Amino acid sequence: MLAAIAFIFARHAHDVFVVVTVGAVAGSFLVSYTRARAEALGLRGDVGIGSRAERVVVITAGLVLAPWGVLPWAIVALTITAWITVAQRVASVRSQLLAR
DSSP states (O other), X not given: OHHHHHHXXXXXXOHHHHHHHHHHHHHXXXXXXXXXXXXXXXXXXXXXXXXXXXXXXXXXXXXXXXXXXXXXXXHHHHHHHHHHHHHHHHHHHHHHHHHO
16 A cells, blocks of 8 residues: 555655655554564563554545545654654563563
């Protein structure tokens, strides 16, 4: 979905939002990866504000409201929340490891 959104941004010459969308893709992958790595260590990895459900809601809202120019800003919000979630999960795993 995000690749298609990046393609649409590229076709409309919104280069900044293409980069932001790539950041959203990377952040989304890292959200899942940090959880998987934490759980592989036997730790809790489901913390953070931007889990999969929240990301789906943001993308859906952005797509529904795209005719009114909301999609680029929904992707910005998605990118920010994904990277905040990655930081929260890394910090949570770090604190769990230090507590051991």
